[in-house]
Amino acid sequence: MFSAGDSYERFMGRWSRALAFPFVQFGGLRDSDSVLDVGSGTGAVTAAVAALSPSSRIVGIDPAAGFVAYAQAHHAGDLVQFEVGDAQRLRFADRSFTRTLSLLNMNFIPDPVKALQEMCRVTQPGGTVAAAVWDYPQGMEMLRVFWNQAVALNREADAKDERHMRFSASGELAALFRQQPFAHIASEALAVETRFSSFDDYWLPFLEQQGPAGAYVASLSASDAERLRLRLRHRLLGDGPDAPIALRARAWAVRGTVPGPSR
Numbered sequence: 001m002f003s004a005g006d007s008y009e010r011f012m013g014r015w016s017r018a019l020a021f022p023f024v025q026f027g028g029l030r031d032s033d034s035v036l037d038v039g040s041g042t043g044a045v046t047a048a049v050a051a052l053s054p055s056s057r058i059v060g061i062d063p064a065a066g067f068v069a070y071a072q073a074h075h076a077g078d079l080v081q082f083e084v085g086d087a088q089r090l091r092f093a094d095r096s097f098t099r100t101l102s103l104l105n106m107n108f109i110p111d112p113v114k115a116l117q118e119m120c121r122v123t124q125p126g127g128t129v130a131a132a133v134w135d136y137p138q139g140m141e142m143l144r145v146f147w148n149q150a151v152a153l154n155r156e157a158d159a160k161d162e163r164h165m166r167f168s169a170s171g172e173l174a175a176l177f178r179q180q181p182f183a184h185i186a187s188e189a190l191a192v193e194t195r196f197s198s199f200d201d202y203w204l205p206f207l208e209q210q211g212p213a214g215a216y217v218a219s220l221s222a223s224d225a226e227r228l229r230l231r232l233r234h235r236l237l238g239d240g241p242d243a244p245i246a247l248r249a250r251a252w253a254v255r256g257t258v259p260g261p262s263r
Helices: 004-026 044-052 065-074 112-121 141-153 155-160 172-177 199-208 211-219 222-237
Strands: 034-038 057-062 080-084 097-103 123-134 184-196 245-257
Touching: 004 044, 004 065, 004 097, 004 123, 004 184, 004 199, 004 211, 004 245, 034 044, 034 112, 044 057, 044 080, 044 097, 057 065, 065 080, 097 112, 112 123, 112 172, 123 172, 141 155, 141 211, 141 222, 141 245, 155 211, 172 184, 172 245, 184 199, 199 211, 199 222, 199 245
Parallel strands: 034 057, 034 097, 057 080, 097 123
Antiparallel strands: 123 245, 184 245
């Protein structure tokens, strides 16, 4: 029996891991930082921080106990810990961390303004708060291909398309950051590529009910799901034989410097 963490890893985890390294570097990681990973999921950011700065202390929080359990089982270390937590009500004292990072999470927080306020509160003056979200409307090819074909078959599928998610268009996440009194704000588009070994490597994770796309496939009849599968295969491979597939993704990353002198 696969856990939610296993399913997420097969569906989006490969993308999260690829994006985590450039995102952590964008966040300004330094040796011996204290890092809060908000919405830590299966541990992609924490793993990147541990690899790039082994002396850093890292705390990952996520509201999903299943993801926390997966991360605890796969990312051990004396300086690493994971716990269930709410980004809107962080349990940590003011100025507890030098970096607070949130990867692919801000879209899903009910009150992102409150969460960003909390992230600022627990970050030291001169420290960095950074977040990144996928460019769902144009830059996340795995899902863009999926939704374009789903909508071609059924216009009602457009309502489920992640392109409607907040912060996913250019400039929207930066506008959220500008609501806080950061000393400095910087934005950057981060691009990554992932290779799928076959069409099934692309398609089968959609059957595990992960995210809006997985939920949409689960809502289809067997015949409609097969129609969608065939359209996707033709879109990605044409009429040719099965083959590896390379797709790219773009994320919007924003960082803000908490007012005050750097450490």
